[in-house]
Amino acid sequence: MNAASKEPFLIGRAMTGGYGKSGPDILHNCTIAVDPGEIAVIVGPNGAGKSTAMKALFGMLDLRQGAVHLDGVDITHLSPQERVVQGMGFVPQTHNIFTSMTVEENLEMGAFIRRDDFSDTMAQVYDLFPILKDKRHQAAGELSGGQRQQVAVGRALMTQPKVLMLDEPTAGVSPIVMDELFDRIIEVARTGLPVLMVEQNARQALAIADKGYVLVMGANAHTGTGKELLADPEVRQSFLGG
Amino acid sequence: MDILNAIVALSNFVLIPAIAYGSQLAIGALGVTLIYDILRFSNFAHGDTMAFGTMVTILFTWLFQSMGITLGPLPTALLALPLGIAATGLLVLGTDRMVYRFYRRQKAAPVVFVIVSIGVMFIMNGLVRFIIGPGDQRFADGARFIISARDFKAWSGLNEGLALKTSQAITVVVAVMVVAALFWFLNRTRTGKSMRAYSDNEDLALLSGINPERVVLVTWLIVAALATVAGVLYGLDKSFKPFTYFQLLLPIFASAIVGGLGSPLGAIAGGFVIAFSEVLVTYPLKKILGYLLPESLEPNGLVQLLSTDYKFAVSFVILVIVLLFRPTGLFRGKSV
Amino acid sequence: MSQFRTLGLFGLVAVLIIGTGILQSWNTALLILNMGLVSAVMALGVNLQWGFAGLFNVGVMGFVALGGLGVVLAAEPPVGEAWAAGGLRLILGLLIGAAVIIGAVYIWKSGMKRRVPLLLAELVIGFFLFRYVFDGGVEAVEAVNPALTGNLGGLGLPVLLAWPIGGLLAAGAAWAIGKTALGLRSDYLAIATLGIAEIVIAVMKNEDWLARGVKNVIGLPRPLPYEIDLQQSAGFVERAQALGLDPVTASTLYVKLGYAVLFAAVLIVLLVMAQMALKSPWGRMMRAIRDNEVAARAMGKNVTARHLQVFVLGSAICGIAGAMMTTLDGQLTPGTYQPLRFTFLIWVMVIVGGSGNNFGAVLGGMLIWFLWVQVEPFGRWLMEVVTMGMDEGSPMRTHLLESAAHMRLLSMGVILLLVLRFSPRGLIPEK
Structure with missing residues (x-):
């Protein structure tokens, strides 16, 4: 094994760039990484470039500098669709389900690129989110906010991704639902799947994070385990309200 | 007896023609609604696409007839229909490749697509007139009636006759088959579901690995089939004339919009709403009322609410009323 | 630079029309010029709605026909x-x-x-x-x-007064339509206006008491003397002979030139007004609304009222053009109004000319009208060439020759698509 074995499973290294070829830079030398079995969380104040960092990892941004490696392979120049085929599962913040289609059809569409039998994967998703099994013939748009997020995560899991990326999965859901979603995400991570998520609810997210990235103005401000960051007085003062 | 006569007269002059016409409109409107769903624009060339498909079918019908191939009591056009669909499929795919794809890549605004479709409309219209001429063509052969008015009178002993034209029966049978096949395809097959997914949420569909160009291709092929079937059924039932087909655009769009643009179920419902209103409002109801009302109340006039030439007005008024009170149509359509 | 381009393009149209005069006949050239001027007025009206305000009106035919109806209602004796x-x-x-x-x-x-x-x-x-x-x-x-x-019958007014009356009639209809349909999304508005135009034509065809329906009204009063009267006037014959023309030709040319002068006057007045409107705060606001309706609304602009205004004005101009056309024809024939010719062709003119630019609309009107007329003889010539090798009596040859007339629609579609693809802002783009 060479140097790649020491490299994290998914890493965006020293990413600099913005939207479009000529748009202003939003990210500045920003590094984000995640390993199997881990939950990595990106937090930071509004406009810090959290979602942008995740989109950069997913190829929705033009990088001027830096590189993205997945499982030791350079994927910097792949399109988002190609990255899905390479094993990235991405759950957008909004518009992340097919509202007019049933829950089951949403999952089927998640597995669209697979030509093999995906009924096992679907059973796993239903095990993870039992409520979806009950509602599998209902239109996804009729579900509650938390259930819709479960559909969205389930859809992304259907490709059997090597890494799961969630853009603010708890935006707009109640605290109880948020806790439940986090429980499910921990469960997903326990299976060995690396999970990377952007979170607005920094305190709760860092509490379940193995690794945390605090971004400010598109650059890494603080990095550490979730516990370290929660304990860091500077982080507490500036982002967690003391 | 009078009530029976009234029912028979109503069926003969209103129900049967309206069901046949409604089925034709519904298939036409399904094509319009699918384009709107997937390609996200109102296709002004749809009437002329129907005309093209019908024209090719007619040409092959003539060829078969000259070779002595017929379907017996059924119209020969049914045999030529698949060829018409194939030719129309090639035409719309060619049009997409040469015209629409450029604007799709540019992510042009829907209104640009509409204007482009007006250009396509001119070309298809010219093409059809160039090949078959602007005149009226009748191409229905085989048995004209399944039940003729005279036979029905003899059998039932009623004053009123009930006629069922072969073309009307074929329209309904074919329409049911087409609609069933379409819904089976959209709801049960992987490709059909991917079309619905693309229509529902384009970005997420891309993320799921659905190939948009393939979705567009399949859509055009389905639309070509729907347009040709609708055109041939209409032509068998009435007659084929390029200008009439261009004018069908209005009731077809009215059907699609009334039902909810982008909703296949809505397109079907809209087709029947428009057809029934058109026939009811422009048919002289005197005969039917004459059976039902006592002599003293019998109407003097024809009780024709509007002259038949005002049928466009009917589509239009329903369209405006629905849009004013339920802007997304009867079945919730989508808006681009 | 852009001014040279504009001048050059108008020069081209002039050359085309004069060329027609030299190569075919001056009569044909003047016919093209007159209808070209009328088309330019129509294009100006559609440009006001689409180019200024982004309103997608495909009911032009209806307003043009209403203008024609205006002539009967105003100028015919009661x-x-x-x-x-x-x-x-x-x-x-x-x-x-x-x-x-x-x-x-x-x-x-x-x-x-x-x-x-x-x-x-x-x-x-x-x-x-x-x-x-x-x-x-x-x-x-x-x-x-x-x-x-x-x-x-009508009011028996002088026929020139019928033009503004035709415009008013169209404006009134546009107001009623706008009140109900303008709130709709662009493609719904399109279908709605398409329907209204068909209804207007249906009314004109069926309501015989109004303007005789499909029985047509012929022999409408005209603003210029009749050719036959000119030929009998000694003074006219003398002047014609002085110019070396025979009286019959001279009289037709005189009348057509007279129409050309009248139409050009109307066009110039409307063009000046449209230019002033475009440059006025009102015009700037219109374009602001067109480019970003949400923002304009947020700034407190009454978008619906502005849209109604411009819809009524544009339709009135189409009505005036319709009245001019009916006067030129001397008859009202509701059966001849077809959407491809009176709605979609006008759209081709506006798009090809350059939507949002008044000069573009005028140029598009004249140029496309010229092509519309001349494509037919050209098509026939082309078919003659194509079928040259064929047998004299071959059915294919006969069919091709007979079908040459339909090349018109085909070529208009091709022109529209080519302009949209390679010069999407038109020949004279908006500044």
């Missing part, structure tokens, strides 16, 4: 007998119809309880009352000398 027979009853019927509609709107807006059954009852009773009064009037009017009139 038919006294018909008025005596049933004119008042007919008008009363129409008033009842209007009252029923206004009443229905009033009931609906009142917001009272149980308004729906009340509304339905009002509409049903109103409809039959309207039909009873109105039908009687129509019957009486249409019975009066049906071979010649059978209609109410």
Whole structure:
């Protein structure tokens, strides 16, 4: 094994760039990484470039500098669709389900690129989110906010991704639902799947994070385990309200 | 007896023609609604696409007839229909490749697509007139009636006759088959579901690995089939004339919009709403009322609410009323 | 630079028309010029709606036809007998119809309880009352000398006054349509206007009491002397001979030139007004609304009212053009109005010319009209060439030659698509 074995499973290294070829830079030398079995969380104040960092990892941004490696392979120049085929599962913040289609059809569409039998994967998703099994013939748009997020995560899991990326999965859901979603995400991570998520609810997210990235103005401000960051007085003062 | 006569007269002059016409409109409107769903624009060339498909079918019908191939009591056009669909499929795919794809890549605004479709409309219209001429063509052969008015009178002993034209029966049978096949395809097959997914949420569909160009291709092929079937059924039932087909655009769009643009179920419902209103409002109801009302109340006039030439007005008024009170149509359509 | 381009393009149109005069005949050239000027006015109207305000009106044909109807209603002499027979009853019927509609709107807006059954009852009773009064009037009017009139006639005004009246008629219809349909999304508005145009034509074809329906009104008054009178005037014949022309040719040219001068005057007046509007704060606001309706609304602009304004103005211009055209033809023939010719062709003119630019619209009107006319002889010539090798009596050859006329639609479509693809802002783009 060479140097790649020491490299994290998914890493965006020293990413600099913005939207479009000529748009202003939003990210500045920003590094984000995640390993199997881990939950990595990106937090930071509004406009810090959290979602942008995740989109950069997913190829929705033009990088001027830096590189993205997945499982030791350079994927910097792949399109988002190609990255899905390479094993990235991405759950957008909004518009992340097919509202007019049933829950089951949403999952089927998640597995669209697979030509093999995906009924096992679907059973796993239903095990993870039992409520979806009950509602599998209902239109996804009729579900509650938390259930819709479960559909969205389930859809992304259907490709059997090597890494799961969630853009603010708890935006707009109640605290109880948020806790439940986090429980499910921990469960997903326990299976060995690396999970990377952007979170607005920094305190709760860092509490379940193995690794945390605090971004400010598109650059890494603080990095550490979730516990370290929660304990860091500077982080507490500036982002967690003391 | 009078009530029976009234029912028979109503069926003969209103129900049967309206069901046949409604089925034709519904298939036409399904094509319009699918384009709107997937390609996200109102296709002004749809009437002329129907005309093209019908024209090719007619040409092959003539060829078969000259070779002595017929379907017996059924119209020969049914045999030529698949060829018409194939030719129309090639035409719309060619049009997409040469015209629409450029604007799709540019992510042009829907209104640009509409204007482009007006250009396509001119070309298809010219093409059809160039090949078959602007005149009226009748191409229905085989048995004209399944039940003729005279036979029905003899059998039932009623004053009123009930006629069922072969073309009307074929329209309904074919329409049911087409609609069933379409819904089976959209709801049960992987490709059909991917079309619905693309229509529902384009970005997420891309993320799921659905190939948009393939979705567009399949859509055009389905639309070509729907347009040709609708055109041939209409032509068998009435007659084929390029200008009439261009004018069908209005009731077809009215059907699609009334039902909810982008909703296949809505397109079907809209087709029947428009057809029934058109026939009811422009048919002289005197005969039917004459059976039902006592002599003293019998109407003097024809009780024709509007002259038949005002049928466009009917589509239009329903369209405006629905849009004013339920802007997304009867079945919730989508808006681009 | 852009000014040279504009001048060059207009120069090209001039060369084309003069070339037609030299190569074909001056009569044809003037015919093209006159209808080109009328087309330019129509294009100006559509450009006001689409280019300035982004309104997608595909009911141009309806407004053009209403302008033509205006000529009959304004300039034809009244038919006294018909008025005596049933004119008042007919008008009363129409008033009842209007009252029923206004009443229905009033009931609906009142917001009272149980308004729906009340509304339905009002509409049903109103409809039959309207039909009873109105039908009687129509019957009486249409019975009066049906071979010649059978209609109410007009106001007997000078025909030049009919042009603004045609515009007013179109404006009135546009106001009513705009009130109901302008709130709709662009493609819904398109279908709605398409439908209205068909309805206008249906009314004009069917309501014989109005303008004789498909029996047509011929021999409309005209603003210029008749050729036959000119040929009999000694002074005219003398002047014609002085120019070396025979009196018959001279008289047709004189009349056509007269129309050209009248039409050019109208076009110039409207063009100047449209230019002033474009550069005024009103025009800037229109374009601001077109480019970002949400932002304009947020800034407190009354978008709906502005849209209604520009819709009415644009339709009025189309109405004026329609009246001019009917005057030029000397007859009103509702059966000849076809959407491809009177709606979509005007759209081709605006898009090819350059939407948002008044000069572009005028250029598009003249140029596309020239092509529309000349594609036909060209198509025939092309087919002659193509079929040269074929057998004299071959059915293919006959078919191709007969079908040459349909090349028009084909070529208009190709021109539109080519311009949209390679010069999407038109020949003279908006500044």
